Amino acid sequence: MAKNFTTRKENYAQWYNELVIKADLAENSAVRGCMVIKPNGYAIWEKMQSVLDRMFKETGHVNAYFPLFIPKSFFSREADHVEGFAKECAVVTHYRLKSAPDGKGIVVDNDARLEEELIIRPTSETIIWDTYKNWIQSYRDLPLLINQWANVVRWEMRTRLFLRTAEFLWQEGHTAHETKKEALEETEKILALYAGFAEQWMAIPVLRGLKSPNERFAGAVETYCIEALMQDGKALQAGTSHFLGQNFAKAFDVKFLTRENKQEYVWATSWGVSTRLMGALIMAHSDDHGLVIPPKLAHTQVVIVPIYKNKEQLDQISGKALQIKEALQAKGITVKYDDRDTHKPGWKFSEYEFKGVPVRLALGPRDMENNTIEIARRDTLEKQIRPAGTIAGEVERVLEDIQKNLYTKALAFREANSHKVDSWEAFKNILDDKGGFIYAHWDGTAETEQKIKEETRATIRVIPLDAEPEEGKCVYSGKPSAGRVVFARAY
RNA sequence: CGGGGUGUAGCGCAGCCCGGUUAGCGCGCGUCGUUCGGGACGACGAGGCCGGGAGUUCAAAUCUCCCCACCCCGACCA
Incomplete structure (x- = not known):
């Protein structure tokens, strides 16, 4: 931790x-x-x-x-667009500074006002x-x-x-x-x-x-x-x-x-x-131990940490570590060999764990004797001692497994937190209790959506594309609905 | 932009009410030694315009006002 x-x-x-x-x-x-x-x-x-x-x-x-x-005038060309973004636009009005008259600091030169103000793009459709x-x-x-x-x-x-x-x-x-x-x-x-x-x-x-x-x-x-x-x-x-x-x-x-x-x-x-x-x-x-990054997006997929008491030991371990590093690189895996003498192994373990490096290999005197290596995976925090000779292939498989496991875990979490709801009471209870995606019927009106938002802070996140048509009654208004939509509180 | 909170060493905090020695503590940092398989230990040491500005006062981290930043809760939004 x-x-x-x-x-x-x-x-x-x-x-x-x-x-x-x-x-x-x-x-x-x-x-x-x-x-x-x-x-x-x-x-x-x-x-x-x-x-x-x-x-x-x-x-x-x-x-x-x-x-x-973007010239300001461009924005007003599409009515909905300007209304959507007007409240959050940064505007450039001047193009020059000058020394302050009192000699202290610098001020906007009012003689350098732009004829037409420029908007800093909030999106680029207009230009x-x-x-x-x-x-x-x-x-x-x-x-x-x-x-x-x-x-x-x-x-x-x-x-x-x-x-x-x-x-x-x-x-x-x-x-x-x-x-x-x-x-x-x-x-x-x-x-x-x-x-x-x-x-x-x-x-x-x-x-x-x-x-x-x-x-x-x-x-x-x-x-x-x-x-x-x-x-x-x-x-x-x-x-x-x-x-x-x-x-x-x-x-x-x-x-x-x-x-x-x-x-x-x-x-x-x-x-x-x-x-x-x-x-x-x-x-x-990510978890309570820090960042967890899927291997396919990690800049460093594997870190190798040497454990040693003296220079001779380090030299010996480094020789082997670099061999393993090359073998991994040959498979297209990004590897860092951290032989810094300024931090201890335990410190490095914690550090890489917190920063989400998917796989950690540790190589110490005991491994040199037994021709083994310790492999630890970030997603499950499992550690194993494995034969050193075949470690590159094993790391490759573990990385693939981590990638798969993270997706499977996230999917299981989503499924455990998706609920079909048909009553307004249940709708509110689930939101306050644990959140998640709520599949509920909606009468299709903006008014109902707005009311729901005001009362629960939940909004319609998606109207699913692959949903099967299902007759029902709006969870809020009781009016007829042709299918369920997904509600949730959102970022 | 409204309501609440917090700014003191790189980080986390104490001190502030009730103004008054040289502003402390833990972690981190530096040097040396012992260590090294999950954030080591000891000794010595460096590091602060107490968020910024203005006031009150003989005296301000401490009291007053203004500003700035961050956090939480709303409104708005990717």
């Missing part, structure tokens, strides 16, 4: 905050609401980026980069659609499948490292299509891609579905999302994929000539995942 570390049971929110700080993932910065992502945290994000980037490219997308600043207008003339220019990796700013009142920060990193895909059908297919394709990434790489099972109108992206016709369940029973939206219809094409006048030589507005999608995925990853798997 790590020293001075709050357990999940004691205080889940505090456990998360301490974990992020103590595992050196990120910290608060001098700027309110903005975080510094530290090397340990950034390495995981980089790994996520590289996997997602490859997936985007494999599905025909290319990367580009659009400006950080991108203004640009696409010039790129699209004919159906031959379609589809346009572009992604960008960028930072965005949303001026949040209440922030938490990774989960909600004023500035965050993300990717945003923006595509243009000839037909509605094609755009819808793109939206669904990306949703599947996100779900696959969450499940196969992050080892987090996700629900796939549609957002209710209340939760829909400002400016979208339909928002698809993947939704994950955290260990405290709260839901976390892990990725969104929007079908934008022709809303932005109309707002920015993006028309193309069809095969029939007719002018038509293009069909659009946009989709994104952010550094919030880091929060999901941390909260899905």
